[in-house]
Amino acid sequence: MPNSYDTIVVGLGSAGCTAASTLAKAGKKVLGLEADNRIGGRVKTVPFGDGVVEVGAEWIHGTVGSRIYESAIKNNVTVLPQDLDFQVFMSDGSTGKAELVNELVNYCLDVMEHPPEKPEALGHFVTRKLMDYIKEKHPEVLNDKDFITEFLEMMNLLTNNYEASNDWNDVSAQTKYEDLGGHRHMSWHRHGYMTFFEILLNTYNNGPGLPTLDIKLNKEVTLIKWPKNSTGQVEVICKDGDVYKANNVIVTVSLGVLKERYSSLFSPPLPDAKITSIDKISIGVVGKIILSFPEKWWFTKSYVLLWKTADKKQITQEDYWVTKLGGTTFPAGSSNTLTVWIAGDLTKLVCI
Incomplete structure (x- = not known):
């Protein structure tokens, strides 16, 4: 795919994958950039013991009005309630x-x-x-x-x-x-929470994916140049020197990354109100x-x-x-x- 997109999504955790898949399903050309060698963010399912375990997020917290739970049910994925007495x-x-x-x-x-x-x-x-x-x-x-x-x-x-x-x-x-x-603790049990991301990205059960979504792993973003006072495109520059352009950029990196890099990640700088929020919210x-x-x-x-x-x-x-x-x-x-x-x-x- 070309280096110019409708939207670039930085960070492919739950928020990033949801944004990217929603736009791609609407026919937009989307690029997802992830610094890690995997998608999922705080969700990380790994083989362990005689099955799988969740190193990160473990449960679906609530079933009524939950898009995650509804995605599982719609795709015939069995989720089990866990009793935590x-x-x-x-x-x-x-x-x-x-x-x-x-x-x-x-x-x-x-x-x-x-x-x-x-x-x-x-x-x-x-x-x-x-x-x-x-x-x-x-x-x-x-x-x-x-x-x-x-x-x-x-x-x-x-x-x-x-x-x-x-x-x-x-x-x-x-x-x-x-x-x-x-129920507040619904488990993906042997499917693993990563199943949710497979559903989002249309790869569950060997699905073909989303044709207008391009995902690149091991792509650490070092600078986002956004045209604050013009109609030009946003430029996203990666650590390896690659540059991508888009009409919009959605940044979903963690608060920890923002605390460490907000002063160098954005040009021009973020508004003072956002900087105050990043500084004051604790982790x-x-x-x-x-x-x-x-x-x-x-x-x-x-x-x-x-x-x-x-x-x-x-x-x-x-x-x-x-x-x-x-x-x-x-x-x-x-x-x-x-x-x-x-x-x-x-x-x-x-x-x-």
Whole structure:
């Protein structure tokens, strides 16, 4: 295809592939440029154990009004709901109060969907509401201050996994985000989440692809020259020296890439309002430790771990990262595999 296009899409994660495929299906000539050697962005399905696992995004969160879920159903791809009720263990190996913990977790998650009128840190808001709930429903728990501390620390970790934050007080309780209805954890199981991208790009079941879409991998974009005050085309310059032109460019790179490169990536520079947003929005870290065993030895429920204060004091600084292991889930795509979740800055020490 020529080096001039109707639209160039930079970054081929979920947003980029959706934009590129939508335009291509409308008959537009589209070029997708991806710096990595694969498409998918934060979705990465890999063979592991006796099947596949998701190194990145794991579930379809909601089925009502979900274009992802509807794409799977339309293409006869079976997706399975996963039950994430927790079996609770304490850090000394004893079992915890599973029924109470699950009740409190569900209450906290529900509270997050009903933000306060005035801005407030999410952790402070949830803690305040939770203490009121415990006082009303389980007043005897108020005497167990160790349990309350341990639960709040676990809930902080769990929240960080949902919010991709390093601490739940880094996140505002104020939000306009609305959850989709239906089951919140639908798994692609042995199909893998990458199936969604095959559907988007019309390559599922050996589909022919999209004739007006050209995809180039290992194409790192270093400069986007956009004609702010003229009617000329946008120029996209790659690290290898290749130059592509288009009437429009859609940039879908991650916030991390924008933070690192916005000052050099765009000419002329981005508007001040966009630069302020890029600078001020924070990035949290969520990691997975995925383990395969010769055979399954666990129960079907997920596990959540509550660290006793006394046990945490016994952990050396070098090994303190283990206290941030909040729980486990079990990939539906591999029967002999479990995933341990970790969130926060200490993730950088473990998941490299």
